[in-house]
Amino acid sequence: MVRRLVTVFYWIIALEFLVGAVTKYWPGTGPLGSDYAAKFTGWGYPAWVRFLVGSIELVCAVLLVIPNRRARFLGAGSLVLLLVGAVTTHIVNHDPVSESTAAPLHLVITAVFALVNWPAHWTDLLPGRRGRVGAATGG
Secondary structure (H helix, E strand, O other): OHHHHHHHHHHHHHHHHHHHHHHHHOOOOEOOEOOHHHHHHHOOOOOOHHHHHHHHHHHHHHHHHOOOHHHHHHHHHHHHHHHHHHHHHHHHOOOOHHHHOHHHHHHHHHHHHHHHOOOOOHHHHOOOOOOOOOOOOOO
């Protein structure tokens, strides 16, 4: 039961980032959000950065729903880095609280996801690794 709830939570957060990625690609003000082309240029970023951010959100959303700790860690860890930039952008530009609450909230959630899926050793992130030899004995 708990495992299913956790899986549903991963899917909900991934869906939110999927919607966020779609809004980054949407030209003008779309049905799902505001005009990110204007927002990104207003924040001082080149117009193409919104596509980069949307692509990162899309890839990370897919990684979050793969039932593999390594994939979930890479997705959540990448989102933590992206969201630190988003929170910093909102702070530097003095955005109103109504527009600035989603980024720190999602930063905390993805940081928890990253901590829960933290690998025992950095080499566990490499392809084909199932765990270090001697990791249980410290050798």
